[in-house]
Amino acid sequence: MSSSSSSSSPRLPEIRKDYVFNRYVIISPARSRRPSDFKSSPNPNPKSPNHNSCPFCSGRESECAPEIFRFPKEPPSSSSSSEWNLRVIENLYPALKRDAEPSGSDPGVADGGGVLPGFGFHDVVIETPEHGVRMSDMSAEGVGQVVEAYRERILQLKRVRSVKYVQVFKNHGVSAGASMAHSHSQIMGLPIIPPTVSIRLDSMKELYGRTGKCGLCEARSKDILIDESAHFFSIVPFAASFPFEIWIVPRDHSSFFHDINKEEAVDFGGLLKMMLLKLSKQLNDPPFNFMIHTAPFELPNDQLPYTHWFLQIIPQLGVVGGFEMASGCYINPVFPEDAAKVLSEVNLS
Amino acid sequence: MSSSSSSSSPRLPEIRKDYVFNRYVIISPARSRRPSDFKSSPNPNPKSPNHNSCPFCSGRESECAPEIFRFPKEPPSSSSSSEWNLRVIENLYPALKRDAEPSGSDPGVADGGGVLPGFGFHDVVIETPEHGVRMSDMSAEGVGQVVEAYRERILQLKRVRSVKYVQVFKNHGVSAGASMAHSHSQIMGLPIIPPTVSIRLDSMKELYGRTGKCGLCEARSKDILIDESAHFFSIVPFAASFPFEIWIVPRDHSSFFHDINKEEAVDFGGLLKMMLLKLSKQLNDPPFNFMIHTAPFELPNDQLPYTHWFLQIIPQLGVVGGFEMASGCYINPVFPEDAAKVLSEVNLS
Ligand SMILES: Nc1ncnc2c1ncn2[C@@H]1O[C@H](COP(=O)(O)OP(=O)(O)O[C@H]2O[C@H](CO)[C@@H](O)[C@H](O)[C@H]2O)[C@@H](O)[C@H]1O
Ligand SMILES: Nc1ncnc2c1ncn2[C@@H]1O[C@H](COP(=O)(O)OP(=O)(O)O[C@H]2O[C@H](CO)[C@@H](O)[C@H](O)[C@H]2O)[C@@H](O)[C@H]1O
Numbered sequence: 001m002s003s004s005s006s007s008s009s010p011r012l013p014e015i016r017k018d019y020v021f022n023r024y025v026i027i028s029p030a031r032s033r034r035p036s037d038f039k040s041s042p043n044p045n046p047k048s049p050n051h052n053s054c055p056f057c058s059g060r061e062s063e064c065a066p067e068i069f070r071f072p073k074e075p076p077s078s079s080s081s082s083e084w085n086l087r088v089i090e091n092l093y094p095a096l097k098r099d100a101e102p103s104g105s106d107p108g109v110a111d112g113g114g115v116l117p118g119f120g121f122h123d124v125v126i127e128t129p130e131h132g133v134r135m136s137d138m139s140a141e142g143v144g145q146v147v148e149a150y151r152e153r154i155l156q157l158k159r160v161r162s163v164k165y166v167q168v169f170k171n172h173g174v175s176a177g178a179s180m181a182h183s184h185s186q187i188m189g190l191p192i193i194p195p196t197v198s199i200r201l202d203s204m205k206e207l208y209g210r211t212g213k214c215g216l217c218e219a220r221s222k223d224i225l226i227d228e229s230a231h232f233f234s235i236v237p238f239a240a241s242f243p244f245e246i247w248i249v250p251r252d253h254s255s256f257f258h259d260i261n262k263e264e265a266v267d268f269g270g271l272l273k274m275m276l277l278k279l280s281k282q283l284n285d286p287p288f289n290f291m292i293h294t295a296p297f298e299l300p301n302d303q304l305p306y307t308h309w310f311l312q313i314i315p316q317l318g319v320v321g322g323f324e325m326a327s328g329c330y331i332n333p334v335f336p337e338d339a340a341k342v343l344s345e346v347n348l349s
Numbered sequence: 350m351s352s353s354s355s356s357s358s359p360r361l362p363e364i365r366k367d368y369v370f371n372r373y374v375i376i377s378p379a380r381s382r383r384p385s386d387f388k389s390s391p392n393p394n395p396k397s398p399n400h401n402s403c404p405f406c407s408g409r410e411s412e413c414a415p416e417i418f419r420f421p422k423e424p425p426s427s428s429s430s431s432e433w434n435l436r437v438i439e440n441l442y443p444a445l446k447r448d449a450e451p452s453g454s455d456p457g458v459a460d461g462g463g464v465l466p467g468f469g470f471h472d473v474v475i476e477t478p479e480h481g482v483r484m485s486d487m488s489a490e491g492v493g494q495v496v497e498a499y500r501e502r503i504l505q506l507k508r509v510r511s512v513k514y515v516q517v518f519k520n521h522g523v524s525a526g527a528s529m530a531h532s533h534s535q536i537m538g539l540p541i542i543p544p545t546v547s548i549r550l551d552s553m554k555e556l557y558g559r560t561g562k563c564g565l566c567e568a569r570s571k572d573i574l575i576d577e578s579a580h581f582f583s584i585v586p587f588a589a590s591f592p593f594e595i596w597i598v599p600r601d602h603s604s605f606f607h608d609i610n611k612e613e614a615v616d617f618g619g620l621l622k623m624m625l626l627k628l629s630k631q632l633n634d635p636p637f638n639f640m641i642h643t644a645p646f647e648l649p650n651d652q653l654p655y656t657h658w659f660l661q662i663i664p665q666l667g668v669v670g671g672f673e674m675a676s677g678c679y680i681n682p683v684f685p686e687d688a689a690k691v692l693s694e695v696n697l698s
Pocket of ligand 1: 063065089092180673
């Protein structure tokens, strides 16, 4: 904790309500440096495996858990070859087991004792065959391909009756949880609707009932806007829980991420790549997580008007303490408008 | 991520429902070592300030923000002296401002735009005058005094009309968020009811409506019990989100932490100290957070039967990744029964 290095007195703190996740955040600039001074500490990447022993590198396919599919598509007989741009594989240490599908009428409801079998899918997307390439180094088309792989795998999992929700997420850097340095993301097919998703749907419903509007359609406001593409916009959300948190949101109301088409995927890929590049330049290649917030497969039609998918990027610039863990209320030292201004002005040339 | 080092095949994963916080947890032993092999990595404490420059040390009172009270009690004229066992002081970099109390009928409701003034109290409890003493080194009476300081400060904050909830928490070690090494905790008086508290009250209400029972009164089960004292019991909760997470719970149903009496405070202090000592011995002095989960001041009488305060201790043994941040669902590699067995068997002599 260091005091403000600016001589002008900082803005008074505010408590803001996030109507998407139904939580409060404390925006408190007194607990921090100036927004433009934020930098990540160095060495954010896992030290091992390096490119001499990395099972995600091209040529080491046999050291991985089984492949699910690859781009470009190939006949199964040649799926052991090293010609690929991207692979979706099973996770070698899955948190859930794909061969333990429960029977019964509603497999997604815990029994009286609160226990469900640990059924589910846990996959890894190897985003590039090359060890040193980060997502922010890839082309819009390259990131677009990753987005298409997410969609394709989600559509496969949608066919499994017990899978209710699919969580796509990426860990980059040790303090964001990454154990592998090679650029990858993960896809989990879950037999439950996770707590944050239920809370989000309830909160968006409450907002819609009160205002008649979708909270994400309304989120695009000039002072928090970073950038726009043909089909998407990126903002620092008004009640961001984390400094320099970014949301990428479809311009047109859309409930399901997996409805994205090929052209939109490349457009989205371009904007995602640019946001990651801006974070990397501005904050010194920080560790980060991103996650896709979409709708459960079995969404009743009357919930369509207020569910709107988006991608959330959280750079990891500090440590979460007891206050946040206890209360679910985060202390963000950077006003979202200030973060949006800094990010919109990052020079990428 | 390492595979199980045990040669016997690990238990199948389970999804457990936590009825207190209304969330799921994935218990997945395949993603981990054996329970008894868990250790924290070394060097978990902030490097500076050391005892030569620490403002929390006895003799450096003038380098701190204003004192609120101290034990033993002294006339205000002598409050600058260095004779004390414990001090409660203002935080020098408060997240909320104590001089910005809002007016109006209900100051705890955000306006249409979702903004509230950043009013609130943010205090620090210096738990001991000595730099190197950890809470686990203190006597039951010493920890009991800390507990009494929490209670006394909460009762003071209860008199402020706009304060709706008080969050008590402790950060120990850098990766648990601590910026100061000298043993301390924090108390925040909030003009809102934090998200986790609302969720907890709703969840306990739902459980009570369904079963007629208080979830915490029912939590004491033999296979997850670690220890008991005259007035409290300690468990690894059935649906623990974190490996070796501990809850200390009053045996008799009690909604408000601040109703604790002097004898109970010392009894509680003894059990808390012992749990911290067990974690320290078993896990190699891990970073940890603890937090008190109590009831909002203005609790309607009909909510008393299902609100039950407790203290939660979370040792920080891993990093949270994108899955947890996205879903609110944690992956815990250690079965709570196994953690409880390990902890109940730790030899403290
Ligand atoms: N040869 C191989 N073939 C196939 N798969 C392989 C493999 N070698 C390794 N893997 C898998 O690749 C994945 C790499 O994932 P990440 O580096 O993003 O983080 P990890 O899942 O380890 O944990 C982080 O993310 C999770 C979920 O958020 C958190 O629970 C955790 O605390 C955090 O560290 C691992 O899940 C690993 O099991
Ligand atoms: N001379 C002095 N007089 C009075 N007070 C002084 C002081 N010098 C320092 N302080 C205060 O003492 C407190 C020490 O607190 P901790 O070490 O537990 O963590 P901190 O609050 O910094 O942040 C951690 O906890 C918070 C809340 O959970 C998280 O937001 C954050 O990310 C995490 O690092 C700080 O809040 C600091 O402002």
